[in-house]
Amino acid sequence: QVQLQESGPGLVKPSQALSLTCTVSGGSIITGDYFWSWIRQPPGKGLEWIGYIYYSGSTYYTPSLKSRLSMSVDTSKNQFSLRLSSVAAADTAVYFCAGVRRGKGIDCWGQGTLVTVSS
Amino acid sequence: EIVMTQSPATLSVSPGDRATLSCRASQSASTNLAWYQQKPGQAPRLLIYGVSTRATGIPARFSGSGFVTEFTLTISSLQSEDFAFYYCQQYNDWPLTFGGGTKVEI
Numbered sequence: 001q002v003q004l005q006e007s008g009p010g011l012v013k014p015s016q017a018l019s020l021t022c023t024v025s026g027g028s029i030i031t032g033d034y035f036w037s038w039i040r041q042p043p044g045k046g047l048e049w050i051g052y053i054y055y056s057g058s059t060y061y062t063p064s065l066k067s068r069l070s071m072s073v074d075t076s077k078n079q080f081s082l083r084l085s086s087v088a089a090a091d092t093a094v095y096f097c098a099g100v101r102r103g104k105g106i107d108c109w110g111q112g113t114l115v116t117v118s119s
Numbered sequence: 120e121i122v123m124t125q126s127p128a129t130l131s132v133s134p135g136d137r138a139t140l141s142c143r144a145s146q147s148a149s150t151n152l153a154w155y156q157q158k159p160g161q162a163p164r165l166l167i168y169g170v171s172t173r174a175t176g177i178p179a180r181f182s183g184s185g186f187v188t189e190f191t192l193t194i195s196s197l198q199s200e201d202f203a204f205y206y207c208q209q210y211n212d213w214p215l216t217f218g219g220g221t222k223v224e225i
Contacts, residue, residue, distance in 0.1 A: 046206065047163065062214040100210065104169070104174075105208060105210050106208070107165045109162035109163060111161075
């Protein structure tokens, strides 16, 4: 069973970049089954899907964040990563990495990591 | 993007009751609709995909129905562990979008 684990700083200063990595275990990231995604949840609020990266490196970013967002994949380490630039307090959230399976929705999730944007 | 709207925002029920949660899409989601359960401090868990197919390990008291833009999650007899937040989500088109959630409380 595929398991995901986020890692990265829990505190980022305003205007700087937020960087997170997701490590995939129990399966290979090189599978055509999954669109590897990031989802965030501000404290006390709902879920926002941010974007995906496919194992081939192709990406799709949600339009509202597209200008500040980049994702990458490292198949040798079975990892994929998120970078969100020019962060502000509104980017404070729990960030989940997740796998969107073709035809089945999001069937694997990391535990989530809280990132706070504050000086 | 497809906007998902859930109602009610909060559903107050008693153990053993039947709970009905609604989700509406601003345009067709076809059959690419999923439901998730989330408890405080935890990641969401996939309950239902393809409108009505239960994910692995999900009890039969959870059922989904609907078509195109109107969808329903029904919990036939609420157990204590079912009190949580529930989110619908469409995966018919990118970007994926979630509803705002329904809190099922005692």
